[in-house]
Amino acid sequence: MKSESAYPYTAVWGSCKVSGTSNGYKPVSFASYHDATNLYLYVSGIYNNCNPQYLNLNHAVLAVGYDNQGNWIIKNSWGASWGQQGYFLLAPNNTCSILDNPLQITA
Template identity: 40%
Template sequence: LHSPQARCNPSMIDPRCQFWCPPHACQTNHTPVAHISRYAHTKVGDEDDLLRAVSIGPVAVAIDASQPDFMSYTGGVYSNAACMSDKAGLDHAVLAVGWGSSAAGVPYWIVKNSWGTTWGMDGYFHLQRNASNMCGIATDASMPLV
């Protein structure tokens, strides 16, 4: 995606931003690589079930990304007690791709955001794991079965 406006921030909704792809800029290959037979969901709120799914491959998850400190995240393990974990409070789709623990021993999820590489840690963030379903990460998680 390209932006003709130098000050355009793709992570914020701004009517001045118009994203476009120049004609014929993207090369496509129409050969199927895989066939998605159906989708599976993890158990609602079950981080252990999500961990099993992420150990197989990336999992699409919905989270509460409405907290101002999340929008300005630059690194570390994100945790905010004000985050919602019920389905009605989830407002953003991201991709859970792994897990780990900080140097201080805090377990976290490795999550890919869609706000570009200038946000977070090159477009990724660490969300506290095993913390009562922080920001609803295990509330609405699904993955394709190929």
């Protein structure tokens, strides 16, 4: 498996640097969709700016874990200069519809 430091986010489309089956990790699917309509406004703190009556599943993110308060730790694809070094905290439960269309990482 490749570490994030060995295979960093580059903010541009490109091809996978991993080939074969024994020299790394080549994901087939890796995202969870959620409503990111107002996500561009996020700077820090716990994001909970989705309207449950008008959810629009329009963005893919990677859920990487939870903090001590149960908030989701989410990696976004907009680069390290966005949010908290490319990550954001999302309120617990099914906020922003993150549990409605999850995709599991498969190789």
